[in-house]
Amino acid sequence: MxxxxxxxxxxxxxxxxxxxxxxxxxxxxxxxxxxxxxxxxxxxxxxxxxxxxxxxxxxxxxxxxxxxxxxxxxxxxxxxxxxxxxxxxxxxxxxxxxxxxxxxxxxxxxxxxxxxxxxxxxxxxxxxxxxxxxxxxxxxxxxxxxxxxxxxxxxxxxxxxxxxxxxxxxxxxxxxxxxxxxxxxxxxxxxxxxxxxxxxxxxxxxxGDLPATPGAPIPDPAPFVGGAFAETRKLEQAHLVLMLPAAGSRDDDYFALRVFAEALGGGMSSRLFQEAREKRGLAYNIDAYADTYADIGGLGIYVGCAAKDAAETARVCAEQVLALVERIEPAELARCKAQLKAHMFMAREQPLARAEQNAGQALTFGKLFPPAELAAGVDAVTAEDITRLGRRMLDPARAATAVLGAKTALSAGEIFRRTLFDGR
Structure with missing residues (x-):
């Protein structure tokens, strides 16, 4: 090869x-x-x-x-x-x-x-x-x-x-x-x-003849401040984005974050999809994602739902985060790893995605990673890593929330925070 x-x-x-x-x-x-x-x-x-x-x-x-x-x-x-x-x-x-x-x-x-x-x-x-x-x-x-x-x-x-x-x-x-x-x-x-x-x-x-002069300096990493934004709009759906502070690409918890996001809302077998959509019918669009930069990152959840269901959906999201922090099942962990590796290898089969990934690795790490090494990083994530990362994300008791929709939806961000942090 x-x-x-x-x-x-x-x-x-x-x-x-x-x-x-x-x-x-x-x-x-x-x-x-x-x-x-x-x-x-x-x-x-x-x-x-x-x-x-x-x-x-x-x-x-x-x-x-x-x-x-x-x-x-x-x-x-x-x-x-x-x-x-x-x-x-x-x-x-x-x-x-x-x-x-x-x-x-x-x-x-x-x-x-x-x-x-x-x-x-x-x-x-x-x-x-x-x-x-x-x-x-x-x-x-x-x-x-x-x-x-x-x-x-x-x-x-x-x-x-x-x-x-x-x-x-x-x-x-x-x-x-x-x-x-x-x-x-x-x-x-x-x-x-x-x-x-x-x-x-x-x-x-x-x-080759481009002058070797330094460009704009690298800014300090952004601190996760946490804040709540809610705006009323006449919309058919309410739109919610909920985020906790997490890990950047260079963080030792990067792969654990990717597995956590996959388990929480990465696909049709994920906890949020099964609980909020399949079991309760609260939302059509719901997913979780890892939003990572070189030195900072967040665990995000996006939901599109009826305004009347926004608060309940936010509560379900928080409950599923808390439950995942406490325990990930062995079969669930294995399934998430398989999904992540599949996404990784599928992207490697697309020339442009592969070129961008290689450039990103060169910029962030100054080297290239063989696919087998990345797969090994995914495989190395344990249930204990998921719990430790989850507690790390919850420890500062800070979340960022944004809600857009009818007035009945605007309490969703506060419900998410209250469910996550008030019992601690």
């Missing part, structure tokens, strides 16, 4: 090459290990705005040219901004690595940042902000983010605000681009029908 390799150029740019024999396509992603979590309030939303702006023109190509030159060869191009990283991604047919690298290098290094384009794109982003506010199952997560992480950059929406986005100028965005996409936290990751020697040569040609 061919294993991925990790190389570092002289200027600090890292290159991951991960061939997948038998494929006729490839994925190339260039990941800058900085994002919205690095912004101060005045630049809130600028990382996302910049990601939009580089597609308006770069390296002498127009916005249309950037897309057409990739699609003319059967490929596709996309980008994404998160709190800890910004990714530029191309899927292409075998042999398309050179064009993909050239186009992404132009986006990252040589965007036009035209004033007229910026004025128009501010309007587009303002509409995106309005759309997110109008979508309750998006907006409730923004409320939750604020409740969990407070005034830290991770507590602010990735999109920013209309005012903060409006303040951006071409020159200010150019300076932010240099800080955001600096060589010290840039990873080029290629997967699929790729050749290691070719990828290294392309990376050196496209990024």
């Amino acid at each position: 061919t294993l991925p390799t990790l190389h570092t150029l002289k200027n600090g740019v890292r290159v991951v090459c991960d061939p997948m024999p038998g494929l006729e396509t490839l994925a190339l992603t260039v990941v800058a290990g900085r994002g919205a979590g690095y912004e101060d309030p005045a630049r809130s939303g600028w990382s996302h705005l910049l990601e939009h702006m580089v597609f308006k023109g770069a390296g002498g190509r127009s916005a249309r040219d950037i897309v057409e030159v990739i699609e003319a060869e059967g490929g596709s191009i996309n980008a994404a901004t998160g709190y800890e990283r910004t990714s530029f991604q191309v899927r292409a047919l075998k042999g398309g690595a050179g064009l993909a690298m050239a186009v992404i290098a132009d986006l990252v290094r040589r965007p036009t940042l035209d004033a007229g384009d910026l004025a128009r794109e501010k309007q587009v982003v303002a509409q995106e902000i309005a759309e997110a506010a109008d979508a309750p199952d998006d907006y409730v997560f923004d409320l939750l983010q604020k409740g969990a992480w407070g005034d830290h950059p991770v507590g602010r929406p990735i999109l920013g605000t209309v005012d903060s986005v409006e303040a951006a100028t071409p020159q200010a965005l150019a300076e932010w681009r240099a800080a955001l996409y600096a060589a010290d936290r840039l990873v080029i990751s290629a997967t699929g029908a790729v050749d290691e020697a070719e990828i290294l040569a392309l990376a050196q040609s496209a990024f």
